Amino acid sequence: MEKRLKRVRGLVINKYPYRESSDVVVLFTAEYGKIKAVAKGRRRPGSRLGAALENFCLSEIVLYLSRDRELQIVKEAQLLDPHAELARNYRFLLGASYISELLERATEVFSPNRALLELALTSLKLIPESDDLKKLLAAFLLKALSHLGHMPVLDRCTVCKSREKLLYFSVEKGGVLCENCWKSAEDSIMLGSKGISEFQRILKLPINKLNRFKAETDVLFDLLLKFARYHLEIPDLFARKVDI
Ligand SMILES: [Zn+2]
Known part of the structure; x- marks a missing residue:
């Protein structure tokens, strides 16, 4: 079974609660396309995985990655760009959610599409202006x-x-x-x-x-x-x- 530590650059396109204190984050990464990963203990106070895995954050993430399973595991996450200006206005967030929904629903896991990622990142930047x-x-x-x-x-x-x-x-x-x-x-x-x-x-x-x-x-x-x-x-x- 292939299972390795991988460093990826990815946009957080969705997240939902998982078990007692964890989250599943859906990432759209440059290297592998869409990936789903468990961020263990993310909802505990003071978790190191807090800020970098919010929706619309661009982050560098270290994962235990195995193509054999549906859920990967987040080891570390470092925030590169929170796209904080989106939170200033409800319409900005709504616009951003169209972009993230398309990435999540129109792509398969492990199907990289760098052009689509770059388009999404540019579009997120353009929303507030x-x-x-x-x-x-x-x-x-x-x-x-x-x-x-x-x-x-x-x-x-x-x-x-x-x-x-x-x-x-x-x-x-x-x-x-x-x-x-x-x-x-x-x-x-x-x-x-x-x-x-x-x-x-x-x-x-x-x-x-x-x-x-x-x-x-x-x-x-x-x-x-x-x-x-x-x-x-x-x-x-x-x-x-x-x-x-
Ligand atoms: Zn004709």
């Missing part, structure tokens, strides 16, 4: 889908491959449709050339450059949410959250 949280989350969702291998097709019709007159979007077809093909999908909706180009720009722009870009984000966010639920096969993704 964002002028439009829905735009930021729509961009996060779109880019996260591409890092998960489910990027919507935005540059050509998903049916006939034409690059002309792209005006519609279909979740089921996985992207845009041209004016000749839109009837081939029952769920196609008209976004117009402006809506489609907003979609394309959000995908192309680095997420930290979005503040300069104005977009009609309510429609995009709702479409991306439907897209993520359908293509990631998580029908109740974000279903328990208050609307942002």
Whole structure:
């Protein structure tokens, strides 16, 4: 049985009480992707594992790691960045919880995805300074889908491959449709050339450059949410959250 002490860098994406005084923490690590680990005695007063394993903390964690079992064991944890500014405002925490829920529910354990981790960390930093949280989350969702291998097709019709007159979007077809093909999908909706180009720009722009870009984000966010639920096969993704 492989069982070794490993040092990882990870974001705490969830935690819940475990047995009398311990917690299970769900980490999204650079090295191994999602990992679940027991932090023994974490809820006892004065535990060394207190501060570094709060939700949304980026920490360096030493683990007893074995791929054969579901729960790993935390040996040590050192806080790198608490993302403390998120706690200033309820909406910031709500926005951050969309990011952590996606990481937790759309990934498997031991499936590293550094691009997704870096996107999440950048997005968490941007939340407190964002002028439009829905735009930021729509961009996060779109880019996260591409890092998960489910990027919507935005540059050509998903049916006939034409690059002309792209005006519609279909979740089921996985992207845009041209004016000749839109009837081939029952769920196609008209976004117009402006809506489609907003979609394309959000995908192309680095997420930290979005503040300069104005977009009609309510429609995009709702479409991306439907897209993520359908293509990631998580029908109740974000279903328990208050609307942002
Ligand atoms: Zn077409």
